[in-house]
Amino acid sequence: METPLTQHISINRPSLNLKDYVSVGGYQAVHRAITMAPQEITKMVQDSNLKGRGGAGFNTGMKWSFVPMNDAAQTKYLIANADEMEPGTFKDRLLLEGNPHQLIEGMIVSAYAIQANISYVFLRWAYNKAARLIRYAIDEAYAAGYLGKNILGTGFNLEMHLHTGIGRYMCGEETALLNALEGKRATPRTKPPFPQVSGLFGKPTIVNNVETLCNIPHIINKGADWFKSLSPGADAGTKLYGISGKVNKPGLWELPMGTTMRQLIEEHAGGMKNGFKFRGALPGGASTDFLVEEHLDIKMDYKSVAAAGSRLGTGTMIILDDHTCPVGFVHNLEHFFAQESCGWCTPCREGLPWTEKILLSIENGEGRPEDLELLEMHTKYMGPGNTFCALAPGAMEPLQSGLKYFREDFEKHINEKKCPWR
Amino acid sequence: MAVIYIDDKAYEVKPGKNLLETCLTLGFNLPYFCWHPAMGSVGACRQCAVKLFKDEQDTNGRIVMSCMEAVKDNMHLSVDDHTAKAFRSQVIEWLMTNHPHDCAVCDEGGSCHLQDMTVMTGHTYRRFQYKKRTYKNQYLGPFINHEMNRCIQCYRCVRFYKDYAGGKDLDVFAAHNHVYFGRAQDGMLENEFSGNLAEVCPTGVFTDKTLKEHYTRKWDMTMAPSICQHCSLGCNIIAGERYGELRQITSRFNGEVNGYFICDRGRFGYELVNSINRVQQPLIRGKIPDAVDKQSLYNHLNEILSNTKVIGIASPRASLESNFTLMQLVGKENFYQGISETEAQLMRTILHTMNSGQIHTPSLKETEKADAVLVLGEDLTNAAPLLALALRQAVRKKTIENAGQINIPSWHDAALREFAQQEKGELFIAYPTQTKLDEIASDSRHKSPDDIARLGFAIANYLNIMAPAPEGMDDDTLKYARQIADILKEAERPLIICGTSLYNEAILKAASNIAFALDTKDKKASLCFVVPECNSMGLAMMQAPSLNQAVEVLEKGEADTVIILENDLYRRGSKKDIDNLFNHCKQVIVLDHLHNDTTNRANVLIPVGTFAEADGTIVNNEGRAQCFFQVFMPKNENLRESWRWLDEFRQFKNGTSPEDLTTPGDLMDEMVGLMSQFKGAETVAPPADFRIYGQKVPREPHRYSGRTAMLANINVSEPKPPEDPDSALSFTMEGYKGIPPSPLIPFYWSPGWNSVQSINKYQTEIGGPLLGGDPGKRLFPETPVAENAFLNNIPPAFKPSPGEWLIVPLPHIFGSEELSIYTPGIAERSPKPYVAISKHDAENLNISESDIMQVQIRDQNYALPARIKEELPQGLAGIPFNIPGLSGIAWPAKGILTKAVI
Amino acid sequence: MLSAEEIMKIDHEIALVPVRKAACIEALKIVQDHRGWISDESLEAIATHMDMSAEELESVATFYNLIFRKPVGRNIILLCDSISCYVMGYEKIYEHLEARLHIKFGETTPDARFTLLPNPCLGACDHAPVLMINDDLYKNLTNDKLDEILKEYK
Numbered sequence A: 001m002e003t004p005l006t007q008h009i010s011i012n013r014p015s016l017n018l019k020d021y022v023s024v025g026g027y028q029a030v031h032r033a034i035t036m037a038p039q040e041i042t043k044m045v046q047d048s049n050l051k052g053r054g055g056a057g058f059n060t061g062m063k064w065s066f067v068p069m070n071d072a073a074q075t076k077y078l079i080a081n082a083d084e085m086e087p088g089t090f091k092d093r094l095l096l097e098g099n100p101h102q103l104i105e106g107m108i109v110s111a112y113a114i115q116a117n118i119s120y121v122f123l124r125w126a127y128n129k130a131a132r133l134i135r136y137a138i139d140e141a142y143a144a145g146y147l148g149k150n151i152l153g154t155g156f157n158l159e160m161h162l163h164t165g166i167g168r169y170m171c172g173e174e175t176a177l178l179n180a181l182e183g184k185r186a187t188p189r190t191k192p193p194f195p196q197v198s199g200l201f202g203k204p205t206i207v208n209n210v211e212t213l214c215n216i217p218h219i220i221n222k223g224a225d226w227f228k229s230l231s232p233g234a235d236a237g238t239k240l241y242g243i244s245g246k247v248n249k250p251g252l253w254e255l256p257m258g259t260t261m262r263q264l265i266e267e268h269a270g271g272m273k274n275g276f277k278f279r280g281a282l283p284g285g286a287s288t289d290f291l292v293e294e295h296l297d298i299k300m301d302y303k304s305v306a307a308a309g310s311r312l313g314t315g316t317m318i319i320l321d322d323h324t325c326p327v328g329f330v331h332n333l334e335h336f337f338a339q340e341s342c343g344w345c346t347p348c349r350e351g352l353p354w355t356e357k358i359l360l361s362i363e364n365g366e367g368r369p370e371d372l373e374l375l376e377m378h379t380k381y382m383g384p385g386n387t388f389c390a391l392a393p394g395a396m397e398p399l400q401s402g403l404k405y406f407r408e409d410f411e412k413h414i415n416e417k418k419c420p421w422r
Numbered sequence B: 001m002a003v004i005y006i007d008d009k010a011y012e013v014k015p016g017k018n019l020l021e022t023c024l025t026l027g028f029n030l031p032y033f034c035w036h037p038a039m040g041s042v043g044a045c046r047q048c049a050v051k052l053f054k055d056e057q058d059t060n061g062r063i064v065m066s067c068m069e070a071v072k073d074n075m076h077l078s079v080d081d082h083t084a085k086a087f088r089s090q091v092i093e094w095l096m097t098n099h100p101h102d103c104a105v106c107d108e109g110g111s112c113h114l115q116d117m118t119v120m121t122g123h124t125y126r127r128f129q130y131k132k133r134t135y136k137n138q139y140l141g142p143f144i145n146h147e148m149n150r151c152i153q154c155y156r157c158v159r160f161y162k163d164y165a166g167g168k169d170l171d172v173f174a175a176h177n178h179v180y181f182g183r184a185q186d187g188m189l190e191n192e193f194s195g196n197l198a199e200v201c202p203t204g205v206f207t208d209k210t211l212k213e214h215y216t217r218k219w220d221m222t223m224a225p226s227i228c229q230h231c232s233l234g235c236n237i238i239a240g241e242r243y244g245e246l247r248q249i250t251s252r253f254n255g256e257v258n259g260y261f262i263c264d265r266g267r268f269g270y271e272l273v274n275s276i277n278r279v280q281q282p283l284i285r286g287k288i289p290d291a292v293d294k295q296s297l298y299n300h301l302n303e304i305l306s307n308t309k310v311i312g313i314a315s316p317r318a319s320l321e322s323n324f325t326l327m328q329l330v331g332k333e334n335f336y337q338g339i340s341e342t343e344a345q346l347m348r349t350i351l352h353t354m355n356s357g358q359i360h361t362p363s364l365k366e367t368e369k370a371d372a373v374l375v376l377g378e379d380l381t382n383a384a385p386l387l388a389l390a391l392r393q394a395v396r397k398k399t400i401e402n403a404g405q406i407n408i409p410s411w412h413d414a415a416l417r418e419f420a421q422q423e424k425g426e427l428f429i430a431y432p433t434q435t436k437l438d439e440i441a442s443d444s445r446h447k448s449p450d451d452i453a454r455l456g457f458a459i460a461n462y463l464n465i466m467a468p469a470p471e472g473m474d475d476d477t478l479k480y481a482r483q484i485a486d487i488l489k490e491a492e493r494p495l496i497i498c499g500t501s502l503y504n505e506a507i508l509k510a511a512s513n514i515a516f517a518l519d520t521k522d523k524k525a526s527l528c529f530v531v532p533e534c535n536s537m538g539l540a541m542m543q544a545p546s547l548n549q550a551v552e553v554l555e556k557g558e559a560d561t562v563i564i565l566e567n568d569l570y571r572r573g574s575k576k577d578i579d580n581l582f583n584h585c586k587q588v589i590v591l592d593h594l595h596n597d598t599t600n601r602a603n604v605l606i607p608v609g610t611f612a613e614a615d616g617t618i619v620n621n622e623g624r625a626q627c628f629f630q631v632f633m634p635k636n637e638n639l640r641e642s643w644r645w646l647d648e649f650r651q652f653k654n655g656t657s658p659e660d661l662t663t664p665g666d667l668m669d670e671m672v673g674l675m676s677q678f679k680g681a682e683t684v685a686p687p688a689d690f691r692i693y694g695q696k697v698p699r700e701p702h703r704y705s706g707r708t709a710m711l712a713n714i715n716v717s718e719p720k721p722p723e724d725p726d727s728a729l730s731f732t733m734e735g736y737k738g739i740p741p742s743p744l745i746p747f748y749w750s751p752g753w754n755s756v757q758s759i760n761k762y763q764t765e766i767g768g769p770l771l772g773g774d775p776g777k778r779l780f781p782e783t784p785v786a787e788n789a790f791l792n793n794i795p796p797a798f799k800p801s802p803g804e805w806l807i808v809p810l811p812h813i814f815g816s817e818e819l820s821i822y823t824p825g826i827a828e829r830s831p832k833p834y835v836a837i838s839k840h841d842a843e844n845l846n847i848s849e850s851d852i853m854q855v856q857i858r859d860q861n862y863a864l865p866a867r868i869k870e871e872l873p874q875g876l877a878g879i880p881f882n883i884p885g886l887s888g889i890a891w892p893a894k895g896i897l898t899k900a901v902i
Numbered sequence C: 001m002l003s004a005e006e007i008m009k010i011d012h013e014i015a016l017v018p019v020r021k022a023a024c025i026e027a028l029k030i031v032q033d034h035r036g037w038i039s040d041e042s043l044e045a046i047a048t049h050m051d052m053s054a055e056e057l058e059s060v061a062t063f064y065n066l067i068f069r070k071p072v073g074r075n076i077i078l079l080c081d082s083i084s085c086y087v088m089g090y091e092k093i094y095e096h097l098e099a100r101l102h103i104k105f106g107e108t109t110p111d112a113r114f115t116l117l118p119n120p121c122l123g124a125c126d127h128a129p130v131l132m133i134n135d136d137l138y139k140n141l142t143n144d145k146l147d148e149i150l151k152e153y154k
């Protein structure tokens, strides 16, 4: 089983410096890419069927293909989204701390593909170790001529900057991220126009997730078909899967796309902790719908998870066990989302705090039967398209599925006027 | 045209708009908050949801925000769709979770956008049962009241204040459901357009503080369409009265002129009407008692006028009707403009250009669309505020066009601003000091008036070699002139702005030359003149001699008596000259509404109505004649229009006995008959006998309350409402309830639309002209009627002369205008007298900021604190124009500056 | 007043961006690094340096939860209160902190030694519960461990 992303990452030794990275074949993709036409790279990435690992799962090459390529003089930007703030998600941290050159290489190739001359790593503040390593790695890459002017004598220029955030989950949303980089409030922008056309400082911009970008060098080196062959299922490549909650070995593993939930929990996470029963899980971060026991055998790829009524999201799973109150669990999530709402659009700004208050009152034994209708009303009216960005619809996913799968628990709270878990 | 289907019915609509505008234009009642016709769409409030279907077959559809969808041919949508309706009502319920429900005590109550939308969506019962979040309010200065708890976070306030008007001291703070709109600290809102917050805010967060001082519900006011009297632009306003007091001014939409907005001087400067300084009673000074009735007044006047040689002195702030009746009374040969010769000459130069019909004089609306602008010698924010606001939009035009290339429509405000970033169009400014618009200018230069003119001449010469070139220009200025010339040449809609503020004729000529030169290049160039007062243009068109000539006539003894119409002459020349004028008069007869230095000199003083108590026509800077209508009938029967006094007196003089005096016929008809240059002015508004279904247009909304009770403390029987013989408006709530002709709109109201948003129902299309066309008539020819040669007389370059300074007048939006200063808030914001001097001169004179300087202008001495301005050219000094304590200067002025010895 | 060092660092950031204002978040971070928090005076000074009004900068500063507009303690405890830590019992850790330090979320100890703040997911969910003190991440917390950790911070 190949693990291209993590093969050189080990928690037992420090991350690779440039020399080590080159010695294991690092930066070969850059050498190869510059011999190719930019559009060729985009095509190759598109053919590889690499889908964005930031949550939405859009074909990466396709996304790049919307960048206008006719004006060579135009400033364009490439941004690595390393904001990772989705609760329950800790996958990009590994790539950033484990092998920063892999990301930088992926960024150089990607920037070349869209002919961007300025790139940013947008890193969340809390990853200060990663910040140190990336800063160092960027300096190394400049020194080695992989960044800066006239890279490897090709005439291609690329600047790279590290930007560290200062809080707010919204910054991970790609258009809000652009505003944050511009020194503004991180409220999202409308699409269209897409960032590919009018992005950072009004210029064409690509924002990709760290894991997405880390895949790029390997696709360039080994080809689109190889990438597809990594996974037995519909979606290509490997995926960083993670599990947190009451399992024996919470953690993160690079596995073929389409590994089942059961395999993940039982084989890789060592099963549920003694005395704890699996009740459900958010398969890919806080803004995905619960999956429950009946779904344990579905493949964790975009299509299969969607067919089961949820989303693969970030691929990092949070497990709900039988000692944890589902109402409290969902309340915790809605508290998070209400806090992190940017305050721009009405449903999210006003609706999320309302759901949070209702959930808290139910949890405290003060719920009323009609509260469940109110919660359902929110899940119905805060769907995609009704709000300005995807934050609120994401917030509704665990709530709507929670109401569906754990309705009895909600009702019990209301009927017994207390939380059965307290 | 595109065809769209709304709830299965086909409609022909204009492409390029968004769905919300289109639905509103079609008459649908679709609620919204964050969208504003002048500010575009941002999609924040999610109120305007409709169902959009993929095609005819699609029955599921999806919810979209209509303000964010472009109209496309063959679109299928539903406004009535159950889910869309339910969602819209849900949005209101969300907004209401934290709203205080304090309508009963809210200034906005009953004319509230939020109330209207709440009713419209059908949201009735509150299901949110938790604590509301509460905020602290801020002190925001004398104009605007702040009540944050009512906020529904539509972001319109910051979008107007910051993005549209360029304000810096209002913003949105914090995040999630704690967002707060206000200042960093309590304090005065600095932007000159802050009053519009009261209209763009859909709730009672930002309200008119001056209204609060004498609060009245909107529907309890008697209102009339009016024209702002505080600068030359002629913004359309609605003025409201109750209990004999003027209560509020709001903007009155005119698609060609001010659009949706007005400036703070115009909105808040109305307290002169309620001032205790009003002249209340005809006075004959020297008589005991001096207050007299009409009969004795007429007798007295008759006696004076039959024994003296009378001249009439007119006024640029009086209506055409009043000026005309004065002319008729004294005779054309005895009729003088009440402005200085310098100003009269400037106006003649402007008229010369405008009469040629060769150069297009743009409306305010058109200036918004210019793609390259040159401002010569005007500080627009202070001299013609709404023009400054228009330029703030104009500089965005080019980027909006660029954005169109990547399919961002012009209404998509959010995307436009992100695309455009800091980029701005071409705006060049030449003025002695920094102006507020410098911040959005591509380049601004600070020069003496003559050097501004020379720059202009040089630009014209680059554009057309036939235009005379200034000699001895330095390379840098020449390069600058060439750069501007090139940009103007490239532009699609170049605009030149100049005016009278610096009292420099050469600037006007240079600007005309540039416009002519562009015209010879087949460019549709526009030339916009800023003139001093609300009817300066109308007065100039009457072509009478100036005040200086009146003085000559008096000095020569050819006349010994003056009738002064609504004009404080002490603001028009040096104190010495005006004193001299009065000293040569046997009798001084003054008609005015407020006591001032001139009324103090009157032997006979006659009170007259302000714009609120009078009808009249005035001509704005573009030559547009516009009518204002009497708002209310004052209890004081002496407060009558000047034209009524003057015309009646003419009748009396001709032998009509007092009981037979009649209201003059249509004065404008008579005037146009005698002076053809005013042709068209008589058709600005429907005549007094105009009726709709036999009915007049009511000044009072049908909800007007308390009519039978408001005077009950005096008399329980309800008095007969006053009649208005002069216009088609009535002083009652009875009359035609529909939409009146656009010049007669006294207020906006439509069933279900009680807030100012009801304006939608009065327009042919959203944001477009009012039904039946925007009011006002342009009086100047629109096509060339005379050949114009390039103008010459290029002044030599300015050289500082040792010991003597060229003093330039610096206009201030708050303070420089005679009448608005009667509003305490405006007086509060007026600068204290100062003298601006250049850094270099300050160093030479050993002056530091705020040091007191002696300023001697002719024989007048002023002790003024210094304001050191780095950018001011050496040898120039600036004095705030006509602010209290600093009137009585003959412009242009020279002066001697010395450090005061204490 | 900004120090020469602060100005130097801010100007470095300004040089990297096409418009001056775009560096304002960096400027806030730099000043906060030096002074622990952003006082009204600091805000004014930064705004002036960035060619912004106080309002414009405050609008940005108050949006982000880690720009401190009120004084904070010498050490900042950021306790993750998000979902994985909830499942793994961050509430117990919170109770323990409350008992030890006598402060709640949002408060600072009277000796200004600690400020305690809740924080969304710290990205170490497989080691929940976690918290950060200043720049240091602590994983797999227990009450006993916590006592040891707190000792490190004066």
Ligand SMILES: Cc1cc2nc3c(=O)[nH]c(=O)nc-3n(C[C@H](O)[C@H](O)[C@H](O)COP(=O)(O)O)c2cc1C
Pocket (backbone or CB within 6 Å): A051, A052, A053, A054, A055, A056, A057, A058, A060, A063, A081, A082, A083, A084, A085, A086, A169, A170, A171, A172, A173, A174, A175, A207, A208, A209, A210, A212, A213, A389, A390, A391
């Ligand atoms: C509220 C919100 C938060 C997000 N946070 C992140 C994030 O932290 N990291 C990330 O890579 N993508 C995040 N995304 C997704 C991004 O908007 C964007 O889709 C992604 O960065 C694109 O990269 P990809 O195509 O490589 O997946 C977030 C989206 C939303 C709506």
Ligand code: SF4
Pocket (backbone or CB within 6 Å): B150, B151, B152, B153, B154, B155, B156, B157, B158, B181, B200, B201, B202, B203, B205, B206
């Ligand atoms: S203050 Fe008024 S205009 Fe501004 S966002 Fe709130 S409701 Fe809208």
Ligand code: FES
Pocket (backbone or CB within 6 Å): B020, B031, B032, B033, B034, B035, B042, B043, B044, B045, B046, B047, B048, B049, B065, B066, B067, B068
């Ligand atoms: S008016 Fe359309 S979202 Fe606000």
